[in-house]
Amino acid sequence: MTTTFVLIPGAACDSWHWHLLAAELRARGRAVVSVDLPCEDDAAGLEEYADAVVAAVAGRGRLTLVAHSFAGFTAPLVCARVPVDLLVLLAAMVPLPGEAPQEWWAATKHPDAQVRRAGRAAQRAGASAGAEGVPEAAVPGSAADPFFQDLPPDLAAEAAVRWRRQSETPAARPWPMAAWPPVDTQFLLCRQDRLFPAPFLRALAAERLGLVPDEMEGGHFPMLSRPIELADRLESYSATTAG
Template sequence: MSTYVLIHGGGDGGWSWHLVAAELRARGHEVVAPDLPGDDASATLTDYADAVVEAVGDRTDLVVVGHSFGGFTAPLVADRLAAGLLVMVAAMIPAPGESPGDWGSNTGCGEAVRAQAARDGGRTGHADPFVGFYHDVPRPLAEKALSKERAHPSPAAMREPWPLDAWPDIPTRFVLCREDRCFPPDFLRGLAAERLGLVPDEIAAGHCVALSRPTELADLLESYR
């Protein structure tokens, strides 16, 4: 039995993982999916990592999973807790000293979004969250997710340089969503190769894969163990 540590993305809370968590618990694992500090303009990346570490407590055999903006927090947690595995799901991949606020311009994400939008009729990067984020999530579930939206990350966290000197020396996998309208698939394939030296595993889903394809995502996570 492992403990899965599930770290949510921007605007989300631990609830965003509830379907995946149920799948993993049904397979005999423990799951920790905390709410990171929200509605706190001074909260830092270190504060986010602290909140996860506190929630994990003395649990062992850890698989740390970060989604989207959680990619800035998950490696910090995995490094501090000496996790056995780190999994990035449709996630931002930080470089040492890079702030989240600079990540988009440093990586060329904005240009990639505009290029993909030109090819798909403007669906990528669309301002309507039901188009740009939740397009493959059942509408009632997407509406519930929006009702739980929080002010996270904070302005302070967006300005903070990522504090690690290098990527943690921990086995790392990357899950790419082929229908992602937030981070275009071709963009993330290139970034995973450049920054992690990885070929991602791919799943037919949009950005919010934990809500749209929870069983398939749980299957993939389990295959890594």
């Protein structure tokens, strides 16, 4: 049975932010589902995000979920609803039972409040990034950009323009699972990630999952900066699980 790679976006993102990786995987003959979540819907929480993923994979077998960033809260809910062969956490948040996403930052002792503020500024700037008065951290591809600093300028600008409005609803609700789902899980971090620095994610994966992460070069969006290398990694993980 063919493996389907299910690409789940992080906060304020959609399927476009996966488009280079999705194209690379499809060029290799892989089945890909790139999910759009109802992130702008103030009535939608994590359960509704999981509903969107489950609906998108209906009828598919041998699922490898790839959860980026905030999708670390959503993907485990999907694993509790449909059979999943492998969960890949890509520069992702890892929740504990009952922990709301808005509590996660303090609970994990995220090391840099300035970077968090810069990330929020970048998302708010969106299509206006680069305009007069926009903080340097909100200018996509700038030296202070916590998201797209390693992308070519044109791609960084388009990635920022394509930010969606992210409702605060899912961040305010406790993660509803009692435990991490019993599914093979792989964690992949990026060594130049400014939003979730490598030492922080190494400790997080060890403390909350008992895992030693795999590592690659790049910033927070390797699906845009290094789609070929990321596709290689995902194929390798999937093949190992299938074996």
